[in-house]
Amino acid sequence: MTAAVVGHTAGxxxxxxxxxxxDTLHIAVISDNGGHLADAEFPTTAAGYTAGLAFLNAHGHVLAIGVEGTASYGTGFTREARACGHRVVEVNRPDRAERRRIGKSDPIDAYAAARAALSGRASSAPKDDTVAGIRALHNAARSAVKARTAALNQIGQLLITAPEAVRTRYGRLKTAERTDALARQRPAGDAVHTAVLTALKSLARRVKELTAEHQALTKALDAEVTAHNPGLRAAYGVGPDTAAQLLVTAGGNPERLRTEAAFAALCGAAPVPASSGRTNRHRLSRGGDRAANAALYRIALCRMSGDRRTRDYVTRQTEAGRTKKEIIRLLKRAIAREIFRCLTTNVAVPEIADLRPARQAKNITLTAVANHFGVWPATISTLERGLRRDDDLANAYREWLTTA
Structure with a gap:
């Protein structure tokens, strides 16, 4: 541990x-008027966290601690500091202009974090650990998809340059059929044919294994997300992946998001003022969490495809002269408002477990129900299993079953 200390007043x-x-944490202490008091380096271990907090407490009453990387390298220190009752705020790295002006080093960055906590520029509470399991499952599931896509692309590229007999036999098959056929085949022929078929078989088996792995991870992720926030998972168009991403973005303590406008800005869905002089306009936000923005985009597309209210809204906006891109931007902003309500309040999820037993007790088929309501049988099936939320349809379905 190294330290540089300036005179200070006890208490x-x-x-x-x-x-x-x-491997290390550099901790700096400043007075309530911004004067530098001391800085020191500690290891990123339990003993180092304890020593770092003791170092801070030795210089007076600690009002707040600004930490860079509360969700990465600073996670352990943040957890220990909050357990000891300290107020911890999340600090973004200094902007490039300031870094060019004063340079960069561990002490400089530590003092900058302390000044950010003092000035109030850094005021956001760090995310807690309640969504750590969801984050881990979500990252693993996305990694499986990425690896599966890479293997499928490799199969396609190999077939382009494969011997004519191999390309003719497997090149025209659809993706699932091709994968199954390649995984079952036994490499034979000359050296080139055997090598190519062996590589294709290995890649096909990898695809099948990654598909099964992704399905298992998605099932586990769905259970975790539903248990953590059933209202969010039940919202129309919100699947396990999008719900997990939004929970990871907001954190397990969404009270850190003061308003729904702040959440929309965090997701990059809030318009940014771009006015000057007589010009009064807004531009598209290109900041925020782009993964959360992509989740809102997928929810918007899902609702544009199957949600009656959203389709009516799109029709009205199209007649008003707005383009599809503009409509999607409006939808993402509205969805962000709804998601914020699901994250910050307990949203009641209507009970649907009674629908299927009631239908089966009266020997009514899914097809008969679907024909009555003018929807596909799959829509009724997913509604009964809780995979789709449509409160109006569920209530109408229940009333119809009562009188049927």
Missing amino acids: QEVFGGVDSHT
Whole structure:
């Protein structure tokens, strides 16, 4: 541990700043008027966290600690500091202009984090650990999809340059049929044919294994998301992947998001003022969490495809002269408002477990129900199993079953 200490008064109010790295933490202390008091380096271990907090407490009453990387390298220190009752705020890295002006080093970044906590520029509470399991499952599931896509692309590229007999036999098959056929085949022929078929068989088996892995992870992720926030999972168009991404973006303590406008800005779905002089306009936000923005986009597309209210809204906006891109932007902003309500309040999810037993007790088929309501049988099936939320249809379905 190294330290540089400046004279200070015992019992004064101070602010801390932490620059976190893989193996070390650099901690700085400033007074409540911004004066530099001390800085020191500690290891990223349990003992290092304890020593770092003792170092901060030795300089006075700690009002707040600004930490860079509360969800990465600074996670352990953040957890320990909050357990000890300290107020921790999340600090973004200094902007490039400031970094060019004053340079970069661990002490400089630690003091900058402390000043951010003092000035109020950094005021957001860090995310807690309640969604750590959802984050882990979500990352693993996406990794499986990425690896599966890479293997499928490799199969396609190999077939382009494969011997004519191999390309003719497997090149025209659809993706699932091709994968099954390649996984079953036994490499034979000359050296080139055997090598190519062996590679294709290995890739096909990899695709099948990754598909099964992704299905298992998605099932586990769905259970975790539903248990954590059933209202969010039940919202129309919100599947396991999009719900997990939105929960990871908001964190397990969504009270850190003060307003729904702040959540929309976090997701990059809030229009940014771009007015000047006589010009009064807004532009598209290109900041925020782009993965959360993509989740809102997928929800919007799903609702445009199957939700009656959304389709009527799209029709009205199209007649008003708006383009499809503009309509999707409006929808994402409205969806962000709904998602914020699901994240910050307990949204009641209507019970649908009684629908299927009631239908089966009267020997009514899915097809008969679907024909009565003018929908596909799959729509009724997913509604009964809780995979689709449509409160109006569920209520009408229940009333119809009562009188049928």
